[in-house]
Amino acid sequence: YDPKYGARPLRKTIQRLLEDPLSDMILSGSVKDKIAVSADYQDNRVTFDFL
Incomplete structure (x- = not known):
């Protein structure tokens, strides 16, 4: 969370590391x-396990 930008940087990080x-x-x-x-x-790095 960034006080100036809110949750936008967190949202972009989630998208880049997980969703994409x-x-x-x-x-x-x-x-x-x-x-x-x-x-x-x-x-x-992010790793995924499929169940």
């Missing part, structure tokens, strides 16, 4: 028949 990569995976067909996803942040 997940969208790319779904559109490319690499995610099939999965109903849940878990995201983790380790070693300066």
Whole structure:
């Protein structure tokens, strides 16, 4: 959260680190028949587990 800009920077970070990569995976067909996803942040990167 940024007092000057509110939650906009946080929203853009969530989109860049979570939504965009997940969208790319779904559109490319690499995610099939999965109903849940878990995201983790380790070693300066986001990893996804599909359940």
